[in-house]
Amino acid sequence: MTKLFDQIGVLGRIWLDDAPTTPGSEEAIRIASDAIRFIQTSGQGSDFEDYVQSIDANAPPLAIARFDTRAEAEAWLKAQKRPPDSARILIGDQYFIVLHSRARGWSHLGPLDSLEYYLAEMANDGPKPSGLSFASKAEAETWLHQHPTPPQQVIIDIAGAPYLAAYHHRIDYRVLYPLPPPTPPSQEA
Template sequence: MTRLFDQMEVLGRILLDDAPKTPGSEEAIRTAAAAIQFVDATGQVADFEDYVRSLEAYAPPLAIARFDTRQDADAWLMAQKRPPSFASILVADEYFSVFFNPTSGWRGLGRQPRLEFYLQEMADERRQPSGLSFSTKAEAEAWMNQQPTPPQQVVIDIAGAPYLAAYHHRIDYRVLYPLPAPTPPSREA
């Protein structure tokens, strides 16, 4: 919790001492400070700090829920009295955005390529394999399910192919994603 309040102090010093000169920066700093105050006032400090830790660990993009089918996700969305205005959910291991307009009451889901971008970035960074190797996907899944708290992301080998063993910690969901081939280097370099 201290860390969050330390950030508030830094924002205050920037605003008072450094007098930002970029147009709109003062309003942006005040908005950031209000966001931090909102996180604190609504009891979300631990969730926020957990979110920051997941960013630092380069965990899979945050999802607030997971559904096996689109129909299940639609039913959940329609049953929400006040759904989030914008959030990500997983539907059959694909990311969808939740949209809600409180003024009109309109709500909907839209597929988003977040997972593809995340996995491609992981492949392009050529993350070091963990040394964990499995003959079959079932063996790898058994390993993941035996972990009390699996790593949020780790590259493993399944039958000679790279996979990302991912743990969506907010929804306690474990999944194996095949990694795509790395993007070839540009000829311009």
């Protein structure tokens, strides 16, 4: 939480010393400062720092909840007193987006393809293969579930195919995603 408090000081110095000249920059700095204060005062400082660390670690995109079926997710959404305005959830192992408009009184749950992009990024630019190899997916799942806190992502081999062993830390969910083949380098000069 100290980091967040320090950032308010940095924003204040920018505001006072650097006198931003880009149109709208003063309001952007004020909103950023207000966002940091909101994070602190609403008790979400640790969650925010976890989020920043997961971005730095190139962890799987943040999901706030996971459900086995769409019906379970829709029931959860209907039961929310204050549904999230926008958030990612997992249904099975696929990402969905939750959208809610208080003004219009509606909520929506729709598929999201962020997993495809994340897995393509992991296949192309992600961590190097770990050298861990398993004969079957069941064997790899046993390995993944034996860790109290597994790595957020590690590339493993299952029966000769690359997989991403991923840990969704916020919801304590472990999953094995098959990786797509790497994208060949562009031939454009």
